[in-house]
């Protein structure tokens with residue numbers, strides 16, 4: 001989608017691109033009977049500035065995962081939601097780092113181009129936003145205040161940043177000042193806090209709203225919780241009750257019924273899904289059905305999964321400008337997720353990890369039994385990262401005060417990373 005002068009962008013469009021190789025299958029209750037229709041859950045459209053999101057279901061940004069090939073797969077299955085690109089480091093974008101620029105690419109079929117920026121320095125992040133606006137590069141900008149990775153938090157970024165309320169407010173304000181006049185809504189993605197002794201989400205949500213964010217997404221874990229345990233959805237309900245702008249709930253949606261449960265339990269305006277769709281872009285089809293009140297769920301055979309793998313590989317070759325080797329290397333982690341739970345032996349998995357070309361991928365897919373189905377016990381179960389942080393890494397003395405001193409800012413801004421992502 002490109003920017004237009006239209007007042008409102010409605011992401012509902014016509015025509016789907018490409019082929020969706022997984023056939024929907026009506027899920028049964030295990031005894032051969034049809035599953036009961038779930039209680040309908042109302043999820044009205046969400047307005048983000050001039051963007052209307054008819055079904056507020058979000059592909060949560062994931063570094064190394066949500067580049068356009070994966071987003072396209074999810075969006076083809078999914079509802080008219082938001083499919084967010086992985087975080088791009090503001091400083092790398094300002095430096096026109098080629099890897100950062102690649103992460104900012106969108107497929108022509110993407111209805112809303114959602115980009116996520118990560119920065120610590122408000123001035124550099126505003127410069128990155130200026131590049132996005134002047135280059136007509138995106139329709140929506142999300143700001144990353146949720147990353148728990150030590151490399152990020154030890155520089156005061158990601159989920160460490162909302163602790164410093166002055167810096168947090170200034171960063172949002174500066175980005176909104178650049179994006180708002182261009183009609184580009186800005187949203188913020190936050191965690192509950194650094195740990196339970198240092199919670200920030202209610203204050204951060206209010207600040208984000210005051211500074212002009214169109215919505216806030218809460219991943220209901222602290223930095224210390226990293227990806228361990230279960231996220232505390234009650235926090236999403238608390239934030240929803242405290243804010244006027246829409247709140248997207250995030251954390252531990254492994255199947256479409258979890259999404260319904262989160263909306264029911266928290267009253268959130270939309271849901272964001274990360275790990276649950278790793279190796280399962282068709283989860284978005286389930287989400288579409290679930291929010292339309294249908295019990296229909298996707299239950300692909302291994303043959304259908306292989307069709308998705310092969311298509312994903314080809315999209316990645318386009319993403320890497322024809323470099324098959326880079327594409328197939330990127331595909332490896334996805335293949336591990338795609339095959340998770342299928343009765344596929346270690347030697348086959350290893351063979352996929354050694355693929356160097358599309359022909360290799362096709363050959364390995366051809367060796368699998370296409371009729372096998374995923375055992376239902378693994379269908380909607382946790383996948384991807386699932387551990388607690390060993391330790392939270394923060395800049396020296398970070399927790400001593402809620403605001404930054406000039407010396408602290410100088411140290412932080414000099415340390416702003418140049419890598420495109422993490």
Ligand SMILES: Cc1cc2nc3c(=O)[nH]c(=O)nc-3n(C[C@H](O)[C@H](O)[C@H](O)COP(=O)(O)O)c2cc1C
Pocket residue numbers: 060061062063064065086087116144145146147189219250251252253272273274275276384385
């Ligand atoms: C591999 C991976 C990469 C991630 N990268 C980002 C990122 O770039 N930006 C961001 O805001 N969150 C990132 N996240 C966090 C997810 O967007 C999401 O908030 C988190 O996984 C919790 O949601 P889930 O339980 O549905 O996975 C990442 C998570 C994972 C597992």
